Amino acid sequence: MAKKKTSAPKEQIGDLLHETRKFKPSAAFSKQANAKKAIYAQAKKNPVKFWEKMAGELVWKKKWSKALEWKAPDAKWFVGGKLNVTETCLDQHITGGRKNKAALIWEGEPGEKRTMTYQQLYRDVNKFANVLKSLGIKKGDRVAIYLPMIPELVIAMLSCARIGAVHSVVFGGFSPDSLRDRINDSECKMLITADGAYRRGQILPLKHDADISLQDCPSIENVIIVKRGDFLLRFKEGRDHWYHRLMQDADNYCKPTYMDSEDPLFILYTSGTTGKPKGIVHTCGGYLTGVYTTTKFVFDIKDDDIYWCTADCGWITGHSYITYGPLANGATQVIYEGAPNWPDEDRFWAMVEDYGVTIFYTAPTAIRAFMKWGREHPDKHKLDTLRLLGTVGEPINPEAWIWYNEVIGKKKCPIVDTWWQTETGHIMITPLPGVTPTKPGSATQPFPGIEAKILDENGKEVKQGGGFLAITKPWPGMLRGIWGDKKRFVDTYWSKWNDIYFPGDGAKIDKDKYLWVLGRIDDEVNISGHRISTMEVESTLVAHPDVVEAAIVGVPHEMKGKCLVAFVTLSGDTVPNEKYIQRLKDFVANKIGAIAKPEKIIFTADLPKTRSGKIMRRLLRDIAMGKVLGDTTTLADPDVLSRIKKRYEDD
Numbered sequence: 001m002a003k004k005k006t007s008a009p010k011e012q013i014g015d016l017l018h019e020t021r022k023f024k025p026s027a028a029f030s031k032q033a034n035a036k037k038a039i040y041a042q043a044k045k046n047p048v049k050f051w052e053k054m055a056g057e058l059v060w061k062k063k064w065s066k067a068l069e070w071k072a073p074d075a076k077w078f079v080g081g082k083l084n085v086t087e088t089c090l091d092q093h094i095t096g097g098r099k100n101k102a103a104l105i106w107e108g109e110p111g112e113k114r115t116m117t118y119q120q121l122y123r124d125v126n127k128f129a130n131v132l133k134s135l136g137i138k139k140g141d142r143v144a145i146y147l148p149m150i151p152e153l154v155i156a157m158l159s160c161a162r163i164g165a166v167h168s169v170v171f172g173g174f175s176p177d178s179l180r181d182r183i184n185d186s187e188c189k190m191l192i193t194a195d196g197a198y199r200r201g202q203i204l205p206l207k208h209d210a211d212i213s214l215q216d217c218p219s220i221e222n223v224i225i226v227k228r229g230d231f232l233l234r235f236k237e238g239r240d241h242w243y244h245r246l247m248q249d250a251d252n253y254c255k256p257t258y259m260d261s262e263d264p265l266f267i268l269y270t271s272g273t274t275g276k277p278k279g280i281v282h283t284c285g286g287y288l289t290g291v292y293t294t295t296k297f298v299f300d301i302k303d304d305d306i307y308w309c310t311a312d313c314g315w316i317t318g319h320s321y322i323t324y325g326p327l328a329n330g331a332t333q334v335i336y337e338g339a340p341n342w343p344d345e346d347r348f349w350a351m352v353e354d355y356g357v358t359i360f361y362t363a364p365t366a367i368r369a370f371m372k373w374g375r376e377h378p379d380k381h382k383l384d385t386l387r388l389l390g391t392v393g394e395p396i397n398p399e400a401w402i403w404y405n406e407v408i409g410k411k412k413c414p415i416v417d418t419w420w421q422t423e424t425g426h427i428m429i430t431p432l433p434g435v436t437p438t439k440p441g442s443a444t445q446p447f448p449g450i451e452a453k454i455l456d457e458n459g460k461e462v463k464q465g466g467g468f469l470a471i472t473k474p475w476p477g478m479l480r481g482i483w484g485d486k487k488r489f490v491d492t493y494w495s496k497w498n499d500i501y502f503p504g505d506g507a508k509i510d511k512d513k514y515l516w517v518l519g520r521i522d523d524e525v526n527i528s529g530h531r532i533s534t535m536e537v538e539s540t541l542v543a544h545p546d547v548v549e550a551a552i553v554g555v556p557h558e559m560k561g562k563c564l565v566a567f568v569t570l571s572g573d574t575v576p577n578e579k580y581i582q583r584l585k586d587f588v589a590n591k592i593g594a595i596a597k598p599e600k601i602i603f604t605a606d607l608p609k610t611r612s613g614k615i616m617r618r619l620l621r622d623i624a625m626g627k628v629l630g631d632t633t634t635l636a637d638p639d640v641l642s643r644i645k646k647r648y649e650d651d
Contacts, residue, residue, distance in 0.1 A: 022437035022512075023405070025414055029387075033434025035297040040435075043448030050449045051077070051476050054293040055285065058328070059087040061258045064285070068474065072499035073490060075474040076262050077286035084256035085265060085288050086162045089327035090125060091256075093118045098303075102332045105306070105355055106151050109198040109338025116151055118330075124155050124247070129162035129254035131246045135222045137190055139164030139257050142267065144188040144220075146170045146179055146210055148197030149337045152226045152243065153313050156192045157323050161265060161284075164257035168267045168279070171314025172197055172204060173610065176212035178277070182269045185279055186483050187219040192243075196231035200339045207233040261285025267483050268316055270422050278492070279483030280316075280422050288324060290426035290477030294447060295325030298416050299359050300388055300433050308334040309361040310348070316422040317392055320477075321361060325426070340366060346377035353381040360408070361390035365614060367400045372548040372571065375407045383408060388433055390416040393614065395517045397539035401440035419443040419517045421503055423493065425477025428452060429515055441539065442514045450475055454509045459497040462509060469507040469517060470500050506533055523617065525554030525562045532596050534617075537564060540591045544584065546574045551607050553621040557599065565624045566598035567607060567644065576603050600624075602648050606640045623648050 025033075043050040052067045055078055064081030093099065104116045116124070137143060143165050147153040153169070160167040168186055170179050183191065191214070197204040207225055211234055214220055225233070226243040259265075265284045269277040295301055299321075307326055311317035326333050334355050340348045348370075352360065370378070389409050391401075396417055405415055414433035420426060428450050429443040436444050446452040451473040454462040459470075478501070482489040496502040506518040519535035526532075534552035541550035549569040557563035568584070570576065576584075585597045608616045621627075623645050 022439055023415075024437045025434045026412070029414060030434040033432075034300050034302075035432040035435050037435050039297070039432070039448045040445075047449045047451070047473065051289060051293075055081075055289040055476075058285075058288060058292060059083065059092050061087075064261060070474050073494040073501075075286075075478055075480070077283075077289070077474075077476045078261040081261040081285050082258045083261065083285060083288075084162065084164075084258050085284055085324065085328075086125060086158050087256055088288060088292070089158060089324060090118065090122045093330050094122050096330075098330050101303075101330070103327065104151050104154065105332065105334045107334070107336050107351060108150070109201075109336075109342055114151060121151075121155070121158075123252055124151075125158045125162055126252055126254040127247050127250040128155055128159040128243075130250040131224070131243075132159055132165060132190070133163055133254070134246075134250070135190065135224075135241070137163065137165050139259075140166065140264075141190075142166045142168055142186045142188040144168050144170060144179070144183045144186075144191045146172060146174075146191060146193040146206060147226060147313075148172045148194060148204070148206070148228060149312055149318075149335055150194070150197075150226065150228065151335070152192075152194075154323050154335070157266070157313065157319075158327075162254055162256055164259055164263070166264045166266060168269070169314055169319070170269070171312060172206060173199075173314070176209045179210065180213040180216055181277055182279070183213065183217045183220065185269070185277065186267050188217075189219060190222050190224065191217075191220050192224045192226070194226040194228040195233050196228055198229075198338055200342045203229075203231060205231065205233075207231070259284045262480070264480070266319065268319060268422055278485075278488065281480045281483055282319075282425050282477065283480050286476035286478070287425050288328060290475065291320040291325035292328040293449075294427040294430075295321060295329050295331070297432055298418065298427055298430050298447070299326075299361070299390065301326070301329045301331050301359070303330065305331060305358045306334065306356050306385070307331045307359040307361075308336075308352070308355075308357045310336065310340070310363070310366065311361075311392070316425070317361075320426055321392075340369070341373065344377075345370075345373040346380055349378045349381040349383060352383055352386065356385040358385050359388045359390070360386055361392060363393040363614075364391050364396040364400055365393065365609065367391065367396065367404050368542070368549050370408075371400065371403050372569065375403075378407055383410070386410075386413050388416070389413045390418060392418050392420075395419075395443070395519055395535055395539075396441060397542045398441035399539075399543050405440075414438065417441075417443050419505075419515075423479045423503070424471070424475070425479065428471065428475070429517070439512075439514055442510075442516050444514050446515075452515065454507055454515070455497065455500070459500065464509055464511055466506065466508040466518070468496070468521065469503055469505040469515075470497065471503065472500050523554075525552075525564060527554075527557075527560050527562050527564070527595055532564065532592075534564070536592060537566070537588060537596050537598070540588050540596075541566060541568060541584065543591070544587050546570050546572075547584075549607060551615045551617055551620055552598070553617050553624055555621065555624045563599035564596070565620075566601045567620050568601055568603055569605060569607060570603060576601075602644065604640075604644050604647055606643075608640050608644070620644070 062082035064078035066079040069076040267279045419429040431444040454467040455470045508516040518533040523534045554562045
């Protein structure tokens with residue numbers, strides 16, 4: 001017999017994919033919640049006025065003359081307004097009573113700990129802003145940031161914002177080629193990096209990799225190096241500078257550079273699988289309004305909360321829900337450098353207990369990893385300080401939602417399952433804790449002030465059933481373009497329907513008007529004329545009591561056009577044979593239909609994932625199609641591919 005994994009009770013598993021139960025918020029949570037039910041009606045009556053009201057809670061140098069100018073695909077929010085985002089994130093807290101409140105509680109993977117108050121963070125941001133100016137950085141210049149998750153990453157972002165420079169954060173796990181391409185696309189004048197970083201006990205040689213990139217980056221004039229450890233590096237006199245030495249003599253105050261609401265705040269490149277990366281541009285006023293508002297209501301931030309978003313600032317989640325949204329709300333937050341299972345699988349739960357974390361925001365991929373490792377790890381720790389849980393990055397399968405609710409939340413924490421993108425800037429579809437009853441696997445409803453619908457191929461609204469997710473009205477945090485490529489911006493996001501943003505995701509709407517995001521449309525597979533969502537099949541497989549994780553890819557098939565190949569990780573000591581494989585296929589057929597049965601199932605101990613935890617399905621597709629593997633530099637464990645490839649070829 002297969003070993004039973006810790007999960008939802010067996011009798012619940014059968015219909016998890018089509019979960020219809022609603023989990024209602026407790027009366028106690030609803031009473032204290034920042035969001036009240038009336039917020040939906042208020043925002044629906046006049047969305048622009050709603051966003052204006054929220055923008056009024058930020059610090060402005062000059063108020064806007066018009067809230068919105070809209071001529072698709074171009075939006076301008078808070079036209080004529082002037083601000084510097086750091087005054088909302090820092091200055092107001094220094095003068096408003098949070099001066100000595102902890103802003104950042106940092107823990108390095110080896111175990112070092114640092115706490116920075118708002119006063120200390122304010123001081124270092126001002127000092128580093130002066131350092132940037134002393135090296136010739138001015139308003140509108142682009143600055144590349146290639147750092148691990150250390151406080152200096154947040155400081156660097158805010159320092160750029162302080163002087164009006166446009167930051168471009170590149171995830172520290174990206175390869176030298178990826179860094180080079182991003183620097184060159186936006187012609188960055190400066191690179192901020194570190195001598196190295198720690199990941200799963202290994203050293204990431206960031207400065208070494210940066211030097212490889214800089215061999216072909218003619219726009220870079222200066223490199224600033226944060227000393228993370230005692231790592232060997234090459235130092236180029238005249239170009240390279242130590243962060244700590246520059247900070248010694250910098251002045252403690254830097255006057256903020258006031259920006260137009262529509263001036264660029266940052267560029268963030270999407271990690272496209274092929275071709276030139278897309279530099280998504282976000283601006284100051286609308287973006288800050290969006291992340292401030294969603295942080296306030298989605299995470300129900302209170303002054304005594306300890307908030308932890310486990311993302312990296314190399315991704316949009318770290319921009320919006322580590323650097324800008326929480327700091328704009330005056331939150332105290334935990335940031336962590338390393339992996340969730342180093343040195344042991346209980347690292348996250350030990351930190352939750354140590355710091356008394358109250359709000360925890362992580363990815364479904366991480367939750368499934370926690371399930372695989374076993375509930376004995378969270379059960380070793382007191383998690384009773386937690387009061388709110390969140391998920392981000394991809395649709396969460398209902399079984400993982402149930403496990404998260406029961407094992408981590410002890411059935412008392414609302415779960416906010418959030419859908420949004422790099423391009424949207426902030427959360428778009430989500431429950432409001434204390435207001436919205438939740439369904440496992442459903443992102444529920446659009447955030448107040450957001451209009452999201454399900455449309456068919458012709459742009460007609462689908463009242464119940466499946467179709468394409470569409471955002472039909474402008475929103476403050478929306479991307480303002482792709483850096484240097486207006487045509488690609490229009491073709492990618494605005495060409496499917498007139499004047500409507502197409503995020504590229506499929507979705508369903510149920511009889512209760514709840515939205516179920518199914519994942520990328522390009523991850524839909526056309527089998528004998530039927531469109532099958534790979535996410536739906538993955539969720540069905542994971543609902544099986546023996547399956548910990550699954551990834552589905554579509555490959556060409558002589559008769560059907562396309563067929564499905566499943567890569568599956570099993571729990572415990574399950575040993576699959578032909579009969580077992582057939583039972584798994586039948587399990588999918590019974591839940592979705594025979595058309596969705598995988599043609600082939602490959603069992604593997606691990607799946608190829610980026611260091612941020614996303615499964616790289618394109619590499620699995622390459623294996624299944626016998627193609628030469630594409631770029632593997634962002635994989636957390638590059639060796640996993642060779643193991644899977646051998647299993648596939650031997651099968």
